[in-house]
Amino acid sequence: VDQVGKTAQLRFRLLWGSGQSATQVTDTAADQKVVDDLDWTKLSLDQLIKAETDGVASLPEEFQPGVAALQKVMAGFVCTPGKIQVDDVANKPLVTCDPKTGEVQMLSPTVIEGTQVKSADALIPQQQVQWVVALALKGEGKRAFDKITEQLFAQTQAGNDQASRFAIVLDGEVISAPTTNGHFTDGTSQISGNFAATTSKDL
Numbered sequence: 001v002d003q004v005g006k007t008a009q010l011r012f013r014l015l016w017g018s019g020q021s022a023t024q025v026t027d028t029a030a031d032q033k034v035v036d037d038l039d040w041t042k043l044s045l046d047q048l049i050k051a052e053t054d055g056v057a058s059l060p061e062e063f064q065p066g067v068a069a070l071q072k073v074m075a076g077f078v079c080t081p082g083k084i085q086v087d088d089v090a091n092k093p094l095v096t097c098d099p100k101t102g103e104v105q106m107l108s109p110t111v112i113e114g115t116q117v118k119s120a121d122a123l124i125p126q127q128q129v130q131w132v133v134a135l136a137l138k139g140e141g142k143r144a145f146d147k148i149t150e151q152l153f154a155q156t157q158a159g160n161d162q163a164s165r166f167a168i169v170l171d172g173e174v175i176s177a178p179t180t181n182g183h184f185t186d187g188t189s190q191i192s193g194n195f196a197a198t199t200s201k202d203l
Helices: 029-037 045-053 061-075 139-157 197-202
Strands: 010-020 094-098 103-113 117-123 132-137 166-170 173-176 188-192
Touching: 010 045, 010 061, 029 061, 045 103, 045 139, 061 094, 061 103, 094 173, 103 139, 103 166, 103 173, 117 197, 132 139
Parallel strands: none
Antiparallel strands: 010 103, 010 166, 094 103, 117 132, 132 188, 166 173
16 A cells, blocks of 8 residues: 555666665755755766766766765665655755665666656566566666666676666665666666565565
8 A cells, every 4th residue: 555655756776875874863954955956967877877887986076065965965864664755856866775774875866767667577587486577668768778787787797796786766765776787788677686476576
């Protein structure tokens, strides 16, 4: 019922940084204003990806105050399941968390919108025993996924798993942040993990 009652804004974002939940809430309104006042739409997809693969220091100088502010917001973020209230604006970075793991994440502006998802199905592939989520993207989402997974998979191959992750965000809450285990050129991929039938269907 909780899932159905949500507005269901699904977005894919790159993982720019992560940390542990703070123990007490700090006032980060001033830092959030620094982030909000920047025009993040000036950044290309290549720059957004590079901020993950090479680090946020690679972003242009004018965005570095925003990066510093995001890091402060992340340091003061408390991850409390059921109480995650963030302003999820597609074209701005986002600090939020995965309530299942407690990991707080600093995420890029949206790189693929949920409207670009053609289909998503929970299934067990042939000759396998583990449930996966089969994902298919369309249009701009397919083209973006091609470029993103090419560069993130290179990080996986180099042994840098943390720089190969992307986050699937539903209404501001991270529902999965998998590493990239392939370069997907046609918009189709599978999200695998320790899924049971119910958890794969939920995702």
